[in-house]
Amino acid sequence: MGFFERDAAMGSLQGLLTETIEGRSRVAMVTGVVATGKSELLHAFAEQVYDRGALPLVATASRGESDLPLGVLGQLFHNAPLGEGLRERAMDLLREGGGRLETQVVEGLCGVLLSLAEQLPLVIVVDDVHDSDRASQMCLSYFMRRARSSPVMTVFGHADYPHQTDRFFPTEIIRQPHCTAIRLHPLSRGAVLSMVGEHLGHETAERLAPEWHDLSGGNPILVAGLLEDFARNGTGAPAERYGEAVLSCLHRVDPPLLDVARWAAAIDDPALVHRLARADTPSVPLSIRWLETAGLLKDGRFHHEAGEEAVLADLGADKRQYMHRRAAELLNGEGASDLAIAEQLSKADDADTPWAVSVLRSAARRRLTDGEVESAVDYLKLALRGRLDDQERTSIATMLMRAEWRIDPKAPISHMEELTDALHNGSLRGSDAIILARALLWHGRMDVACDVLERTAEFGDTDPHTVAEGVSTRMWLRCSAPPLLSHMNSWAGKNISEAVLPFQVSRRLESINALVGVLTGGPHDRIVATAERILRGSNLDEMSMDTVESALLALVYAGRSNRAAPRCDALIGELRSGGSPARRARLTAIRAEISLRQGELEEAASYARLALEIIPPGSWGVAVGGPAATLMLAATAMGRYDEALAQLNQAFPEAMLQTRCGVRFLQARGRYQLAVDNPVAALRDFRLCGELLTAWKMDAPGFVAWRTDVAEALIALGRHDEARDLVEEQLSRSGAGSERTDGVALRVLAATSEVRHRPMFLRQASEHLQACGDRYELARSLIDLTEAYHGVGEFRRAGIIASRARALAQECGARPLSQALADDGGAEDGDGETSRVVAILSDAERRVAGLATVGYSNREIAAKLFITVSTVEQHLTRVYRKLNITQRSDLPPDLTAQPGRVPGLAREGAHPARPAAGR
Numbered sequence: 001m002g003f004f005e006r007d008a009a010m011g012s013l014q015g016l017l018t019e020t021i022e023g024r025s026r027v028a029m030v031t032g033v034v035a036t037g038k039s040e041l042l043h044a045f046a047e048q049v050y051d052r053g054a055l056p057l058v059a060t061a062s063r064g065e066s067d068l069p070l071g072v073l074g075q076l077f078h079n080a081p082l083g084e085g086l087r088e089r090a091m092d093l094l095r096e097g098g099g100r101l102e103t104q105v106v107e108g109l110c111g112v113l114l115s116l117a118e119q120l121p122l123v124i125v126v127d128d129v130h131d132s133d134r135a136s137q138m139c140l141s142y143f144m145r146r147a148r149s150s151p152v153m154t155v156f157g158h159a160d161y162p163h164q165t166d167r168f169f170p171t172e173i174i175r176q177p178h179c180t181a182i183r184l185h186p187l188s189r190g191a192v193l194s195m196v197g198e199h200l201g202h203e204t205a206e207r208l209a210p211e212w213h214d215l216s217g218g219n220p221i222l223v224a225g226l227l228e229d230f231a232r233n234g235t236g237a238p239a240e241r242y243g244e245a246v247l248s249c250l251h252r253v254d255p256p257l258l259d260v261a262r263w264a265a266a267i268d269d270p271a272l273v274h275r276l277a278r279a280d281t282p283s284v285p286l287s288i289r290w291l292e293t294a295g296l297l298k299d300g301r302f303h304h305e306a307g308e309e310a311v312l313a314d315l316g317a318d319k320r321q322y323m324h325r326r327a328a329e330l331l332n333g334e335g336a337s338d339l340a341i342a343e344q345l346s347k348a349d350d351a352d353t354p355w356a357v358s359v360l361r362s363a364a365r366r367r368l369t370d371g372e373v374e375s376a377v378d379y380l381k382l383a384l385r386g387r388l389d390d391q392e393r394t395s396i397a398t399m400l401m402r403a404e405w406r407i408d409p410k411a412p413i414s415h416m417e418e419l420t421d422a423l424h425n426g427s428l429r430g431s432d433a434i435i436l437a438r439a440l441l442w443h444g445r446m447d448v449a450c451d452v453l454e455r456t457a458e459f460g461d462t463d464p465h466t467v468a469e470g471v472s473t474r475m476w477l478r479c480s481a482p483p484l485l486s487h488m489n490s491w492a493g494k495n496i497s498e499a500v501l502p503f504q505v506s507r508r509l510e511s512i513n514a515l516v517g518v519l520t521g522g523p524h525d526r527i528v529a530t531a532e533r534i535l536r537g538s539n540l541d542e543m544s545m546d547t548v549e550s551a552l553l554a555l556v557y558a559g560r561s562n563r564a565a566p567r568c569d570a571l572i573g574e575l576r577s578g579g580s581p582a583r584r585a586r587l588t589a590i591r592a593e594i595s596l597r598q599g600e601l602e603e604a605a606s607y608a609r610l611a612l613e614i615i616p617p618g619s620w621g622v623a624v625g626g627p628a629a630t631l632m633l634a635a636t637a638m639g640r641y642d643e644a645l646a647q648l649n650q651a652f653p654e655a656m657l658q659t660r661c662g663v664r665f666l667q668a669r670g671r672y673q674l675a676v677d678n679p680v681a682a683l684r685d686f687r688l689c690g691e692l693l694t695a696w697k698m699d700a701p702g703f704v705a706w707r708t709d710v711a712e713a714l715i716a717l718g719r720h721d722e723a724r725d726l727v728e729e730q731l732s733r734s735g736a737g738s739e740r741t742d743g744v745a746l747r748v749l750a751a752t753s754e755v756r757h758r759p760m761f762l763r764q765a766s767e768h769l770q771a772c773g774d775r776y777e778l779a780r781s782l783i784d785l786t787e788a789y790h791g792v793g794e795f796r797r798a799g800i801i802a803s804r805a806r807a808l809a810q811e812c813g814a815r816p817l818s819q820a821l822a823d824d825g826g827a828e829d830g831d832g833e834t835s836r837v838v839a840i841l842s843d844a845e846r847r848v849a850g851l852a853t854v855g856y857s858n859r860e861i862a863a864k865l866f867i868t869v870s871t872v873e874q875h876l877t878r879v880y881r882k883l884n885i886t887q888r889s890d891l892p893p894d895l896t897a898q899p900g901r902v903p904g905l906a907r908e909g910a911h912p913a914r915p916a917a918g919r
Contacts, residue, residue, distance in 0.1 A: 006037055009182050013045045013155065016180060020153035021054055021121045027144060027176045028155045032184035033294040035221040035249050038157040039127050041184070045155065046125045054121040054153075055081070057113075061132035070097045072126060072136035073109060086112060101135045110143045114150060121151035129156040129169065137169040144176055161254045161290070186218025186295055195220070199227050208236045215303045217295020221245045238303075243310030249296060250311065260287040261296065265311035266323045267344075270300025276327055324348035328356075338362040342379050351386035360386070361396060364403065371540070373406045373580050390427040394419065398432040401439060406545075406580040410619035412439055423452060430456075431469035438473060441481060442621040444653035453487040468505050475512045476546060479519050481622075482696035483658045507534055508547040515550040515557075519660075519698045523558030523737035531555050535567045540574045545583055552590050557702040559737030561597045562773055568594060585614035589627040596630050597740065599775030602813045605634040605643075622653050625661030632668035636675045637776055639815035644672045660698070663689050667704050670713070675816070679716035686710040701733050701741040708745050715751050724752040740777065743768030747781045750788065758788035759855070766854040779808035779817050785855060786821070797855045800889040804853055841879060848875040853891050 009030070016026040030038050039060075049056040059075035077090045090112045097105040116122050126132065126140070144154055158170055160183075173179055187195065192213040197205035208230070215238055216222035225245030230236055250261050263277040264270070270288070277284045291297040302308040312320060328344035332355060342363030345356055360383040367376035380400040384393065397419055401412035419436045422428035428436065433456050440449035456470060474488040511534050517527045531554040540548060548571060555564035568591045575584040592607030608631035617624050628647050635643040648669060656662040670685030689706040693699045707730040711723035727749045734742050746765035750758040762785035769778040782805035789798035802821055809817035841849065851861045858872045865872075880886060 006041060006184065009041060009184060010045060012180065012182055013041075014048070017045075017049065017052055017054065017123065017153055020123065020151050021052060023121075023151045025144075025148045025150055025178055026153045027173060027179040028153070028182060029170065029173050029179060030155065030157050030182045030184065031160045033186070033290060034159060034252050035219045035294065036184040036186055037220055038159070038184055042125050042127050042155060042157045046123070049123045049125075054123050054151075055116060055119070056123045056125060057116075058125045058127075059132075060127040061129055061136075063131045066131050066133055068133055069101065069135040070094050070109075070133065070139070072129075072132040073097075073139055076124060076126075077112070080116060082112070082116070086115060097135060101138065106139050106142050109139050110146050113143055113152075114147060117147065117150045117152050121153070123153045123155065125155045125157075127157040128159065130158050130161070132169075141169065141172045144173070148178070159253070161257065186293070187213070187216075187220060187223065188218060189213045192216070192218060192223055195223055196227065200230065211236070214298075215242070217292070217298065217303070219245075219249065219295030221249055222295055238306040240306070242304065243306040246296060246302070246307035247310045247314055249294065253294075257287050257290060260284060261291055262311060262315050262319075263323065264288075264291075264297060264300060265302060265308045266315065266320055266347075267327050268301065272327060272331070273300060276323070276330060321348045321350065325350050329353070332359070339366055346375075346378055346382055349382070351382050354387065357383045357386040357388060357392065357396075361399070364399065368403055368406075371575070371580060373403055376403045377407065390422070390425070394422040394427040395432060397422075398428070398435055402435060405439070406582050408615055408619050409442060409582050409621060410615075413443060416440060416443075416445075420448060420452070423455060430463060430466040434466075434469050434473050438476075441484065441655075442623065444622050444655035446484065446655045446658065450484060450487045453484065456488075465505065468509065472505075472509050472512055472546070475509070475516055476550075479512070479516045479550075479660065479698070481659045482698065504543065504547075508544050508550075510534060511547040511550040511554070514554040518554045518557045519700045519703055522700050522733075522735050523560075523702055525736065527554060528558050528560055528563075528737070531558070532563065540571050540583070545586060549586060549590065552587075552594075556590070556594055556597065557700065559702050559740055559772060561594045565591070565594050565598070581614050582619070585611045585620075585627075586623075588614060589630065592627060592630040592634075596634055598773055599777060599779070599808075599812050601634045601638050601776055605631055605638070605640075608634065617650060622656040622659050623661050624650075624652060625656045625659065625665035628652075629661070629664035629668035632665075633671055636668070636672045637816075638813050639819075641672070641676055644668075648672065657692075660703075663692055663704055666692075667706065667709060670709060674713055674716060677716075679713045683710060683713035683717070686713055699733075701730065701735070701738045705730060705741045705744065708741070708748050711748050711752070715748070720752045724749065727752065739768040739772035740774050743772065743774070743781065744777055747777075747784055750784060755788070755791040759785060759792060759794070762788050763854050763856060767851075770850065770854070775808055776812045776814055776817075779805055779812055779814060782808065782854070783817055783820055789855065801855050803889050804891075841882065845875050845879050845882075848872055849879050849891055852876065852888050 013028055016028055020026050030041060032038055043058075046056045046058045057076040057080055059072045061072050065071045074094055077087075077094065080087075080090075082090060090109065093105050093108045093112070096102070097109070113122065113124075124140075129137070132140075140154065143152075147154075156173060158173075174181060189210065193205050193209040196209050196212060200208070208226075212223060212226050215226065222242060222245045225242040226236070226238060228241035229239040232241070233239060250258050253261075260273070260277045263273045267273050267276060274284045274288075277287075288297065288300055292299075296302070296307070302311070315323075324344045324347040328341050328348060328350070331341045331344060332353075338359045341359045345351060345360060351357060351360060360379045364376040364379040364383070367373070367379065377400065380396055380403060383396050384400070388396070397415050401415045401419065404411040404415075416436065416439060419428055419432075420440075423433055423436065433452055437449045437452040437456070440446075440452060470488070474485065477485045477488060510530060514527045514530045514534075517524065531551040534543075534547065534551045535555075552564050552568055555561070568587060572584060572587050572591065575587065588607050589611040592604050592611060595601075595604035595607055608627045611627040612620070612624075612631070617628070620627070628650065632644045632647045635641070635647075652665070656665065666685045666689045670682040670689070673679070673682035673685065686706055686709040689704055690699075690710065693704060693706060707726040711726045711730075714720070714723040714726070727745050730745045731742060731749070743765045746761045746768065750761035750765065753761060762781055765781040766778060766785060769781055782801050786798050786802040786805055789795070789801060806818065806821050809821070847865060848861055851864060856864070858869050858876070862869045862872045876888075879891070883890070883892075885891065
């Protein structure tokens with residue numbers, strides 16, 4: 001029945017009362033699941049009886065008094081208006097029946113009741129009769145049969161629990177010929193709406209009632225709990241009072257039902273609950289259906305976590321752990337997945353069973369593969385408390401160290417001493433020992449790391465996976481920390497049987513080898529293709545961080561930042577909701593470096609700051625030099641010298657200078673020193689970069705072009721000849737993918753050359769920088785070209801180029817460059833406008849317009865593109881018409897940095913000839 005149907009139930013009882021008053025005997029059985037309003041209905045009816053001229057006798061049975069003989073009868077007689085003699089007789093019978101219920105006691109008690117019925121129509125109301133004592137039930141049953149011709153109405157409230165073993169009394173009642181069964185059902189949606197509307201008003205009820213009906217299943221007590229929570233928090237979301245209401249309902253039900261509800265709260269798997277609760281409950285499916293009817297569960301689960309949490313809190317930790325242990329044992333016996341078993345073991349906080357450790361380790365490995373690192377860490381910590389020998393403990397501790405690393409690289413420090421001891425006592429071997437060495441190296445403990453690396457050679461491992469780990473680590477050291485390479489000489493020349501290696505391992509070897517190739521031999525098409533193939537079509541869960549990092553950096557240092565950027569963005573996107581902060585931080589640092597090489601200074605600084613926020617500088621170890629260098633370089637270029645200085649004032653590990661990241665940090669520090677007019681200190685840093693890279697045989701133009709940095713410092717010191725020699729040496733090392741380095745070198749070369757030769761070098765520099773897409777370096781080149789045109793008296797060209805330089809400098813946020821130009825015009829249109837322009841121009845028009853933007857005359861453009869001057873003029877005319885402009889100075893900047901860039905420029909920029917102009 002619904003909310004208004006309760007009124008109908010009251011009407012039915014009142015009708016039966018009328019018949020009783022008229023002299024007929026009537027019986028009513030009011031049933032329903034918990035909290036459907038049975039008690040409220042019976043008590044409200046009892047209050048109306050006296051006004052109708054009948055005598056009400058009311059009792060409420062309880063589970064705690066179910067063993068008290070004649071307890072319910074005693075309640076009925078307690079407040080009955082008995083005369084002195086009749087009361088004394090009733091009390092005597094109750095005392096006599098409290099020992100052993102004899103027939104004469106039953107007859108005597110019934111006689112007392114019938115005596116009352118002779119005075120007034122009698123109405124007996126017993127709530128929760130299912131909890132009444134057996135003696136009272138027998139007396140009431142006997143009384144109903146004797147009172148069939150008397151004005152007596154008996155009303156019973158009875159909960160229809162699904163597995164009551166004693167059905168004697170309800171069966172006895174229902175079989176009475178004058179018995180009326182009244183079943184109360186949970187509230188309907190309309191009834192909930194009315195109930196909520198009475199308290200909160202119609203408008204609020206219209207908004208909340210549908211959800212509240214779903215959360216309560218029509219249970220009035222739960223709706224009342226929701227109303228109380230709303231009064232507290234005003235949100236309509238279930239909270240503490242709702243949870244208390246759920247608990248209140250459950251404490252009213254039979255123990256088997258409460259047991260099933262507790263299983264449902266503890267084990268979030270209805271099918272598993274069925275199997276676990278079966279041993280304690282006669283019919284689990286029936287119990288589940290009953291709890292669902294009562295509004296406590298839906299599809300075998302609690303409606304809301306507030307109710308579930310209340311039940312779990314009431315359950316207690318020990319009982320909950322016992323239930324999860326039972327679940328783990330059952331699942332293990334059924335051959336369930338390790339993940340399912342490990343989840344229960346973790347909640348049980350138990351790894352004592354003989355099979356627990358292997359299950360937890362297997363589940364942790366799977367969680368790591370899926371990127372759920374925190375769960376894996378929990379499983380491994382629990383496994384360490386299991387039954388382990390030294391070898392197993394060491395293996396799991398190493399696995400835990402690697403897992404915690406992905407959350408915060410600083411966390412595994414606590415394991416390093418234990419694992420180092422394990423190495424010395426012989427329980428740490430093979431690839432686990434190499435992993436320890438890399439962790440020590442990350443945190444700058446170089447001496448210990450070297451000792452561990454040397455000891456790995458003593459093991460003489462031939463296992464393919466261990467050999468692969470050793471070889472890949474040696475390759476990684478080659479491009480990351482070359483000074484430590486000598487400690488792994490024993491791994492040089494080791495043969496790896498790739499046929500038996502997992503694909504993930506062989507791909508890691510390929511990726512690191514690609515980065516080594518770029519840093520030691522310069523970029524080659526084959527290396528670029530390898531890096532792109534590794535990154536293409538793979539997600540991060542399928543690759544180690546070394547694989548991803550090496551492939552991305554191989555593209556960056558090969559001059560392919562534009563190809564690395566979208567893949568890096570996609571990989572970061574995969575990790576945003578995952579549990580690998582360390583991976584996300586390292587990828588963000590790479591993204592910052594990519595943005596820096598594209599001249600996106602603000603973006604580079606933002607990414608670098610974010611990388612240092614995701615995991616703090618103290619957790620970066622020696623790798624902190626990477627994001628710190630990017631932030632310093634970007635901040636310096638934008639004129640934010642205080643921000644760059646703040647990075648310099650940080651405490652950095654001394655061992656950082658033995659790594660690739662340390663070289664980048666030295667370069668960044670030198671750039672800052674140069675910008676704040678301290679060329680001597682800058683020169684010292686730049687020369688140290690060169691010494692380290694030369695000693696490490698990592699003098700690749702795409703990584704750190706230290707010669708041009710040294711040259712700029714020398715120019716600031718007035719030593720132009722030395723600077724020119726270094727720049728020419730840098731240009732002699734030019735190759736595929738070195739457009740950016742060549743462009744910068746040509747700009748610096750112009751500064752060492754005669755005034756009349758500078759425009760030529762600077763135009764070549766601009767071509768290269770347009771081709772590589774570095775907007776900041778292009779802006780620097782165009783500013784120098786503006787000055788060069790002024791120097792040779794070509795003021796019209798200088799004005800055109802100045803407009804472009806200003807626009808680029810403003811787009812990059814390079815305040816020092818903007819200040820270097822007189823502010824005599826507004827900035828050009830932004831990236832969106834440039835993209836629109838590129839879309840409407842043909843390739844030929846873009847080629848011509850691209851050369852025009854850097855100051856070439858029509859005749860020079862014709863010579864470079866091997867076309868006639870007339871053709872150049874025709875192309876420019878069409879460009880002006882399409883763009884609705886009238887002169888070259890109106891052309892948008894950076895045309896060739898977009899897709900479809902000027903092919904002629906790319907070809908010419910690939911291998912620039914060594915300039916031969918005089919000094």
